[in-house]
Amino acid sequence: MKAFGYQLPAMSSLIIWGLLWELVGQLELTFFLPALSEIFITLSEIIGTKPFIKALTETGQAFFLGTFYAVTIGIPLGILMGKNRFIDELLLPWVNVFLSAPLTALVPVLMVLFGFGLKAIVITTSLFAIWIIILNARAGVKQINPALVEMAHSFGASPMDAFFKIYFWAALPEILSGVRIGFIRAVKGVIIGQLLISIVGFGALFELYSSQFLMSHFWAVLLVLFTLAFSISEFLAMLERKVEYYASKR
């Protein structure tokens, strides 16, 4: 970031907003926004406690199961749609419908279908993440250089070889950015699931803290959630940069 011609140190924007937050909090303008320092103190108090660890485990478990299914189903399905015209025309309308559908409104239906436990939460999480993963994998395959497919065919590649050695790698830059966006959506999905289906995990903490107006607790959990989501997203962005060297030259 630059201001008045000076190069500012990294994360300057975070520092500026953090200071502003602290200032507004100290002024005690609204109970909704406690001072940042107060939030960190609360965070340090609750972070080691049993209920917090339990919530983190519950949310983490649902999140990783949900994204696991979204990735292992979404990527192959997206590649298949990109490869096969028939499958593509069959499924694309549904993928687009669910991409823009208000999935939160579907959660009660999922509860009826899959009960009030982990299963329904995992499915909700998957549903938030999977559609963009499918669409990106599909887009990655669509832009593949047809000569590569022809080359593999001419050297006798089996369909499995072509899938794993050509399509997957050629589409990898798009697949990774789809997975990154999907994971961010899954964070939303898991919390919504834990708020609406059964009050467990971080969803339960949010519910508890906001109903008791414990705003510094509420913000502390939100900061933890943000940090986790940001770390996952940055990790995937790093993987994306690793394949960048060929992304523009396929």
Add this chain to the structure above:
Amino acid sequence: MNAISTSSKAVEVRNVFKNYGEVEALQDLSLDFPRGELTSLLGPSGCGKTTLLKIIAGLLPADSGEVMVNGETVTGPGPDRAFVFQDFALLPWASVIRNVAFGLELRGVGKSEREAIAEKYIADVGLDGFELKFPHQLSGGMRQRVGLARALSVDAQVLLMDEPFSAVDEQTRRKFQEDLLNLVKHENKTFLFVTHSIEEAVYVSDQIALLLPRPSRVSEIIRPSGFRDKGIDSIRRDSEYLDIVDRIWDSLRTYVE
């Protein structure tokens, strides 16, 4: 080896028809490719020369007619043929050595064995020391050398080359043409070479099949005979070379828009 595969024809094309919808690409095309020689398919753009090459490769089906390689009818790609692509078709995420060994990898050859073979051909095409580079770090000419090494490393008897030098600069192209002549001389392989350059076809070919378009048929087969053994430096000054270039241009000029 049986009697057929030692015959003088490596590839035979018999009465091949191919339409793209309404457009007739190839009509009743028949052509023989002598073993151990380089045959060029030469013609204006849209004459179906690449279509014919891809049918021989087994990448495209013919509507009717038959293609035989070593006496066996072509139904798809096979280990007896290897293809060199116009735009190289290298895996951008793989190193030079993996690209060169990719044909062998698809055929299930073990890693150490295929890399040993790949290393030999990388050296043969003059890319020694570039094994671990990636395609985007190479020039166009070097990329095509990788494509050539990949095709050579599967040791197919027939090499199919689809305008392999059209995407490289003029000087690299001349060097390639000289290297190709050496390759034909020293590798006991049959080369099928698609080009739209008259000079290139006459320079490198033992036999030139002149294709005329709409729909494609073989209009003439020319076999340069006099200058092939005189040494590569004097070919372009040879009077037979110049006569053939002029003769081909006379046949083609009416088809150039």
